[in-house]
Amino acid sequence: MDELVVGGRKIGSRLITGTGGAANLEILERALVASGTTLTTVAMRRIDAATGTGVLDLLRRLGIEVLPNTAGCRTAAEAVLTAELAREALETDLLKLEVVADERTLLPDPIELLDAAEQLVDAGFTVLPYTNDDPVLARRLEAVGCAAVMPLGSPIGTGLGIRNPHNIEMIVAEAGVPVVLDAGIGTASEAAQAMELGCDAVLLATAVTRAADPERMAHAMRLAVEAGYAARHAGRIPKRFWAQASSPTAD
Amino acid sequence: MRIEINGTAHDLPEPATVADALAAIDAPERGVAAAVDGTVVRRADWSRRTLSEGAVVEVLTAVQGG
Numbered sequence: 047m048d049e050l051v052v053g054g055r056k057i058g059s060r061l062i063t064g065t066g067g068a069a070n071l072e073i074l075e076r077a078l079v080a081s082g083t084t085l086t087t088v089a090m091r092r093i094d095a096a097t098g099t100g101v102l103d104l105l106r107r108l109g110i111e112v113l114p115n116t117a118g119c120r121t122a123a124e125a126v127l128t129a130e131l132a133r134e135a136l137e138t139d140l141l142k143l144e145v146v147a148d149e150r151t152l153l154p155d156p157i158e159l160l161d162a163a164e165q166l167v168d169a170g171f172t173v174l175p176y177t178n179d180d181p182v183l184a185r186r187l188e189a190v191g192c193a194a195v196m197p198l199g200s201p202i203g204t205g206l207g208i209r210n211p212h213n214i215e216m217i218v219a220e221a222g223v224p225v226v227l228d229a230g231i232g233t234a235s236e237a238a239q240a241m242e243l244g245c246d247a248v249l250l251a252t253a254v255t256r257a258a259d260p261e262r263m264a265h266a267m268r269l270a271v272e273a274g275y276a277a278r279h280a281g282r283i284p285k286r287f288w289a290q291a292s293s294p295t296a297d
Numbered sequence: 298m299r300i301e302i303n304g305t306a307h308d309l310p311e312p313a314t315v316a317d318a319l320a321a322i323d324a325p326e327r328g329v330a331a332a333v334d335g336t337v338v339r340r341a342d343w344s345r346r347t348l349s350e351g352a353v354v355e356v357l358t359a360v361q362g363g
Contacts, residue, residue: 101360
């Protein structure tokens, strides 16, 4: 596979993982290893004496690069402060920018998202925004300098897959930066579909961490992303209405 | 002097710095960031930046999520 490059950084695996939802760090570790991921997202919260910096220590030990996110932020101002804290704590300028509108849908708030993206690009961050499956918003995010765009397949944690594949294809067709399908993936076929639609990578968490067997599902997702990427670049056959025999005509 | 760290009141001897606030909650050296009254204080300034009475200190780290 050709290497994925985001903001001048080589990303070794096209499967980017999240950490939310895993029952404990031991299960998370097994899932991360099985996924083959090289980049994993983490949230920023008040430090707790019991857990300390456990998830960071785990990622460092596994040699996985950290992608801090702004999960939980509702406004551009909150997201910018969280991003600055993340850069200070984790010593990286990579950022998954997430500014959601409400708890019920967890859909991105496009106005706040674009405002935050612009401020953070100006402040020197490599911004990867979690966005709606809206080609116009994706174009605007790229125009303010985002290093990638990360449209949702369906709302966070729903496992409803890619509800508007045509929008994802339009985003891919127009984007000059990598497109990462972020949110909504429930099972392996949907991760493969994202890659077949032309996405450069898939970001998922819940589909693995809340699966009955997270390690096995992580492995499935790894295979799916590789298969979908290979199929996309292998040049699929055109669809036909009528059958076309693949054997020679009978004598 | 009384300050607030992550939502809990703490009494620290004066003059207290951001570094003293971090020590008061046994925060590790790496992997954390601090904000005082809503503004990030860079690591290099932790031992220089003094806190005023009633300062609100937030100490964050990475957790599972997202």
